[in-house]
Amino acid sequence: MFEKAKRFAKKIATSKKAQMTCLMMVCGVTAMMAQTTAGDYSAGTAALTQVSEEIAKYVPIVVKLCYAIAGVVAVVGAISVYIAMSASVMVA
Structure with missing residues (x-):
């Protein structure tokens, strides 16, 4: 067998x-x-909902930070253009 x-x-x-x-x-x-x-997928759905809410809280802060960085870049660019233009006026 x-x-x-x-x-x-x-x-x-x-x-x-x-x-x-x-x-x-x-x-x-x-x-x-x-x-x-x-x-059921309630645990995963709840976690994704919580994460999306937490990320949404930071969006206004990041937007303001981007505006601040853009402002600094604009001021530095304007100063560099002013210096370049005044140097060319003094030479001429």
Whole structure:
């Protein structure tokens, strides 16, 4: 009896069709278990909602920071243009 089972297992192990069937069964069961254990998605939805609210709080601060940086760049650019123009007036 043991030899018969051993031959059967060896036959299955060498058959490509049987190997693929076993692989598909294992993958199918794993995927099905993963979907059923996920349950509801309320924890993930709540986390994403909280993150989006926290990010939305920082948007006005970042906008004001960008305005401040743009203002500094504009002032430095205006000063550099003024210096360049006054230097060219003095030379001429």
